[in-house]
Amino acid sequence: PFEPGRAATAVAAAAALGAAFLAGFSRAQAVRMAAVLAAAALLGFCAAKVRTEWVRAPVLERKAGPATFVARVVSAEPRGKGLRLLLAPDPIRRLGAGTPARVRVSVRYADEAPAPGSFVRATAVLMAPPGPAMPGDYDFARWAYFHRIGAVGYLYGRPHPVPPPRAASLHERFSAGLQTLRDRMTARIRAAVPDADGAIAAALITGERAAVSPADETAYRDSGLTHVLSISGVHLALAGGIFFWAVRALLALFPAVALRYPIKKWAAVAALAGSLFYLSISGADIPAVRSFVMLAAMFFAILIDRPALTMRSVALAATLILLFMPESLLDAGCQMSFASVAGLIALAEWSAKRRSRLAAEGRKPLPRFVRYVLGGVAASLVATLASAPIAVFHFDRAAQYGLISNLAADPVVGFVIMPAATLAMVAMPFGLERLPLFVMGKGVGAMTAIAYWTADLPGAGSLVPVWPFWCFLAMMMGFVWIVVWRRRWRWLGLVPAALGVVFAQFARPPDLLVARDMGAVAVRTEDGRLAFMNKPKDDFAAADWLKREGDIRTPAEAVAGPKGGVSCDAYGCLAKARGGSLVAYDLRIEALAEDCRHARVVVSSRPALDLCRGPFVIDRFDIYRTGGYALWLGKTMRVKTVSGMRGVRPWAPPWRPRDRMISTGE
Secondary structure: OOOOOOHHHHHHHHHHHHHHHHHHHHOHHHHHHHHHOOOOOOOOHHHHHHHHHHHOOOOOOOOEEEEEEEEEEEEEEEEEOOOEEEEEOOOOOOOHOOOOOOEEEOOOOEEEOOOOEEEEEEEEEOOOOOOOOOOOOOOOHHHHHOEEEEEEEEEEEEEEOOOOOOOOOOHHHHHHEEEEEHHHHHHHHHOOOHHHHHHHHHHHOOOOOOOOOOOHHHHHHHOHHHHHOOHHHHHHHHHHHHHHHHHHHHHOOOOOOOOOOOHHHHHHHHHHHHHHHHHHHHHHHHHHHHHHHHHHHHHHHHHHOOOOOHHHHHHHHHHHHHHHHHHHHHHHHHHHHHHHHHHHHHHHHHHOOHHHHOOOOOOOHHHHHHHOOOOHHHHHHHHHHHHHHHHHHOOOEEEEHHHHOOOOOOOHHHHHHHHHHHHHHHHHHHOOOOOHHHHHHHHHHHHHHHHHHHOOOOOOOEEOOOHHHHHHHHHHHHHHHHHHHHOHHHHHHHHHHHHHHHHOOOOOOOOOOOOHHOOOOOEOOOOOEEEEOOOOOOOOHHHHHHHHHHHOOOOOOEEEEEHHEEEEEEEEEEEOOOOOOOEEEEOOHHHHHHHHHHHOEEOOOOOOOOOOOOOEOOOOOHHHHOOOEEEEEEOEEEEHHHHHHHHHHHOOOOOOOOOOEEOOOO
């Protein structure tokens, strides 16, 4: 709950070295294993602290502006009818040394986007990056901190170009050049493949997803094909493999070269360079970085005449990512990528034991085709099962027909889309990209048709109530146990995984939720569903609560009336929560006296101070200090706050702890 100091980090580093020394010189296997695990955990602690300090930059704590400032454009993305700009501002007069390193602002006008690396003058209202919508929810502010984004907001009017006030650094010039290259490639892809297929084709090559329509996003999400839209490990692996095969096949056409020189190693170097270029223009998301590290390990093994690594390459990729970007451990994309590839490698290791029997079947076409089909089914099933708990935990959604959609789409991606995309990248510098992009567009159209067909099936994309963290952790621990071991005891991992699934169904959700700024207040009524005590002002928080409940209603549909056990007047609202507890939501100070005598919990939009004694009171000052609330009502009331779960960290302001258990004697 607090940021560890540098002294603690130094002690942890010394202890890690001591544990590593013990592991190297101890003869007892159990001692070595325990020492290695201790050294790894301590090293991870140090890496997290070093990374936190490395990216440290000012974070805005309260609303500021309108403020006029000059800023360098880091990136510009079209968003609907406007733009979303990532700016690196020069010192703002009102903030001085507290000026954030980067700010993300929205622009309402869809004019021509300013070029990356250019400077603009802008007038904006800036706010602190928002925290979780409820205790334990996704923390955007933490993500923003590790991307050095210290404020979000919106612009007044348009950004105006200005002459550069200073010379750009080498890193700034490189980043701007890379972003400009991505933008130009995106424009050429959209020109060659128009409409929706072009937007998806651009997303698969340059990672720019802003132009993908909401309808297509929904279809891909409900069909279980969302992972195809984001450049993940499979895209980079296919691109690297195609680069390797194409270069080696081209060199093999010349016997004088193929018989005298190590063309396999040449192809590995070329494929490594091509994969690095693809990683750079794609935005270098964590799944793509993971795939690149594994590809690099494989190509390096070819260069030194060693067999390519399997599960060890996964461990190598995980180690490098967690050393240099330890915050990615909490990223859903990172978790899904590693889970999928670990499951697939475990499947490959298991199937390797059957090769001797399969070799007896020879190269007959029919058995090979059957093995290909069964292998595709098994791979899709394993990848789906490995990533499904992560998708449910983070996104509260389950794609019921993900196996069907992936089986149908994988051949299109592997044999049409990615080969054409790779050829288009090679041909683009010569202006010859139109034909491969035309082929890619046809493949994208077929994949989109599969997504829409699957998404239209009954119950395709269903909402799932949020799982407790410990249930999710039990499932993942069981999965890791299964994929790491090779002997029969590996299947003991099914026990914690099954326990996590079972107990997740009996988790008790909170009975009362209060949003930041009191933009929404919801109570769980006798029918077990959330009911908003009045029309929510914070639509984002309200929609997020319903989604985490697995409730398909909109916030407007979930506003309760007298039939739902909620009665309101000009002074406030009263509701009977599940279990019979009376909850009052006061809009005016005059309602406090009466509600404090009868209600068990009073939520006051005005400062209550000492005017209300007896019930548990949440007033505007409490919300300001601690953020949102979640309460479990019963004989013992359990209270959790957003700030209480975030703690005092560089991305979270100081807090007053109110998380506790309250015995009411009922």
